[in-house]
Amino acid sequence: MADIKDTLKKMAEQIRDERNAGANTALRVGSLLLAMIDAGADVDKLRKIFICKDQDDFTGFMLKLLGGMEVGEAVDSMVAGKGIVADRNGRMQLSRLEVRDSAVFKEIIYNRLNAQEGDTSYSENGVIESVALESDGTYTLKLRKRWENDFTAFQEGDIVYGIVNNLFSTGEYYASWMRVLSKNVPANSISVLSYPDSEVPGGKNYPPTELTIITRRGNAFNEDRQSYWYLSATTDKCLVWLEGVTKPVLEQNNYYMILGRLPNLDLFDNLPVNYKHSYIFARAGIFGELYRVDWQGLPVQELVDRGFWSAEVASSDNPYTNTQERADTVWHYGCKWKCLMTGTADEPQYAAAGWAMLEGNPEFTIEIGSTKGWYFDIGTFSTTLYITGKLYNRDVTDHILDADVSWTRDTGNVSEDNAWAVKRAGAGKNLPLTIDDLGPNYTNMRVCTFKAQALLRDGQQFEVAENFVTF
Template identity: 55%
Template sequence: MSIEELSKVFLRKDQADGTNFLLKFGEFIDSMVAGKGAGIFPDGRMQLSRLEVRDSLTVLELIFNRLSAMESDYSFSESGTIESVSQLEDGTYSLKMKKRWDNDFTALAENDVVYGVVNDLASGGGKYYTSWLRVLHVDISANTINAVMYPDSEVPGGKNYPPEPLMILSHRGNPVDTERQGYWYLSSREHCICMLNGVTKPVLEESNYSVIVGRLKHLSLFDNLPINYLHSYIYVRGLVAQDIHRIDFQGVLPRIANDRGEWNMETATGAEPYQADREAQTETVRVMMYDTVWHYGCKWMCLVSGTTDEPKYGAAGWAMVEGNPDFSIDIESSNGWYFDAERFATTLTITGELYNRDVTAHILDSDVEWTRDTGNVTEDNAWAVAHAETGKSLPLTVNDLGPDYMNMTGCKFIARVLLRDGQNNYETMNYITF
């Protein structure tokens, strides 16, 4: 066969050639799922298992799997890739930045705080290191920057590392130019989106955090808040919002308090009585509301619509939500506090107070315990047993002061009281000394 005839069958290797038929490399199976080998189709399509590009890949349209994943941190700021590194005699570094296209020049500026991450995977290790640098000079025409390393004492982790070729540098802040002191990043490692402002050095201050969306940082300003650091929140330094809609975890609108001011019976029995549930429509959202009132310095929440009960302890229509929650007792003496020792006689009476109101009537006699302290444990225990059923009133005579009263410095009577409301028990104590 002549060369002309062979050229119709075989592809030339000494000059440009082509074919309208499928080209295969080794064993080829046409399938995106179970394919094998490599092949080039007449329509220009190529199918292979792996493509390695040393420099760059330029495509008109990139179609890939619908699932796109990222790991570690993704910085949104000026950045660039180091092409080569030269350490100068003064200890600084000259960094040649890689051009991504013909007219690509570095966007880093003088005094920028930059950082990059390098690993030792090529040498068989599995460690990652962070290099922190400050830009001293930028040569835009040569696409080169001159930078100095931060000392170990000024970087996170207490150890800094020199820059390496192929390291991606990202701008983080600037100690001089206030317009370049902010950046933001998305971190799958920290589970958040974070925006920073006022960054002047590698180690961040709490004031640098402007926006956190996701898991919050362990900042001191959150110490007194009931935050679960495994849950996601939104923290912003400032907020301008037109509409805010609140729902609970079940999607139900939360109830909002409607302050009706001081409680009075005229309102309770009038045309607009107090309500436990009412629906209200604002300009943008429908809300559920409940009435609250103030009474004797405490804030009360309405539990029963139309109730005429006075807000106080034991009222079925009200619950105290704000105010003094302490239960206290006072001990009064029927004959005052000054006595002739030979004619001592009086009655001690307990009064109780809760929510700034008298609750003595709600104290059961069986929930009052009287004890005595004269220093004679045996005599005091016997006295307490004898007065176990005394209740809120304790009659006293000179015999109750103990056999050695005239030889002692004093006699103390102690009252311990329990107040029950069906859900919580309030306990307190008080004492007097003769």
């Protein structure tokens, strides 16, 4: 083609550059035109340069379609579209895409919703393509190949089942339970035996049918194939992990993990379980962090009993702690205390900032004592009464203010007793007494009662206690 191009170019240049009058004759110009026509008539040579529009063609070089591309009767629509549409921005629309090896996507959009119904099995599975009933009562199930080298993963002893909707009548569904006897890898088929009605859930088994999806639920003898994981959106409404499955009817010890509504099992009978609520059940758990909240979403602290309070433990590398998740408790003088501050060195008692009393004796009481005992010579009577306060089985006298202690006397003479009370209003926790404090008629009456009342202030609250002695 290059030789023809050079020849035509030389003939055209000869006509262009000719300066002699009458030299460019009709013969010379016509010869150029005829040569051009002959060159254009060589279709095979033109096909090496141009791409045909009227028949199939190809090119070994990159073809750039800067404006886009349409294949077939192209209609750009996700609902009523047809053909293939590719625009200059990289968007392509087509009805079906088949990938033989692999496909890589940055993002896959399922209309922003991926929904499924029924039960989902995470185990070996297959679709029954055909069913053949053998003379010995077994079934040969040919399984559908999803690709050329797709062979069944079922093994001998596998417990398989499938659920089929009866679309030809009322729409009910039934289950078919089988045990794999053997498999034929080249034919991609398995030989199975149906379980009798007495060995399947519900007490009724059905033969296998075409187009049923079957999956492995366990294995009759191979322990490595006796686990099963499934998500139920129909009856169980939970995510379940099973172990040790050797038959269609499950035992309670087959349930190793349940996420969702709990099945009615005997092991839950003694628990306050609401079968309409969702729970997490597992044989064991390993947690980095575990938070407990009530129905309002508020944290629930776990109380950990650390036994009797010990000063050595309080100052050790494992002291008493309080976190959002847990709080230590101790026993001290018959009361149970909750730790309020991690690492506190305070002894559990009233007014200890690091502790709060949970259980024990909550009563605030006072006792009245005498500095000289309770036996006196009336002629030399003299003593001092004092109070001792107790709370949580501990002495809290030092926390009682003198101004919060009042004394009254009862001799039977109200006016004399009131006057005495006014006179001794500032006595505080200690009340000195002489024979005059017993009243003017004590030698005749021989009865005089002194009553003490004390307040113990605790922030915005206070406790009141009373006691009395009689001479």
